[in-house]
Amino acid sequence: MATHKTYLVISAVGADHPGLVNDLSRSILEHGCNIEDSRMTVLGGEFAAILLVEGKWNTLAKVENALPELQRSLDLTIVCKRTGARAQGEGKLPYAVDVIAMDHPGIVNNLAGFFAERRINIEDMATTTYAAAHTGTPMFAVHMTVGIPSDTHIATLREEFMDYCDGLNLDAVLEPQKA
Incomplete structure (x- = not known):
């Protein structure tokens, strides 16, 4: 049993x-x-x-x-x-998201909004601020794991995400989660 x-x-x-x-x-x-x-x-x-x-x-x-x-x-x-035990994310593909930008209010909210609009769950997130080397400019970094539905066209999602981040002056990467 x-x-x-x-x-x-x-x-x-x-x-x-x-x-x-x-x-x-x-x-x-x-x-x-x-x-x-x-x-x-x-x-x-x-x-x-x-x-x-x-x-x-x-x-x-x-x-x-x-x-x-x-x-x-x-x-x-x-x-x-x-x-209880976590329900297995059937049909969810784990992807890593990394974003770096000059620190300013709203970065986390903007990223969360992008994924929420597409019904993509943020499963893990860590953020930090630091001073840029040489200039001391306040910087912000976020790393998150998202669960992307398997029926999502990844290339289209990646293009939308990169365009969205470019519009906000965020350097970003969206790639499959490494084991």
Whole structure:
């Protein structure tokens, strides 16, 4: 009999300090669960994490019950939610999108609008700002993974995307996701 996996999504935000990931992951492990997927970063002076924790229903309950104390002891704001396994993206082709431009408001919203209008799901996204070498010009970079429906004509989509980005003065690449 196949075992049905159960999951808990945990979101945690708080002042960054050494040992946070160790303490958070240890608590999950000690309650009999496993971190199956995660994103963790420091934004400004704040640590932010989103974790997909896998375990049996009763071990996930133990993690849920431990979160208020963990929140207090680590000085984090923690929110959790039960979830199921992710539905497989039938007919979706994973593509990587990379964009670099001089930093200005609206880049993420413009890109999200382009894909939303075409019913293309943004599955993962990371952005950053940095100073350009030599000039110090504020720059913005975004990397995202999108799920393109398999019936989409890729060459047409790529041409539309490149024209759209050119019109916004964004340097962009749209290519198949590498494994």
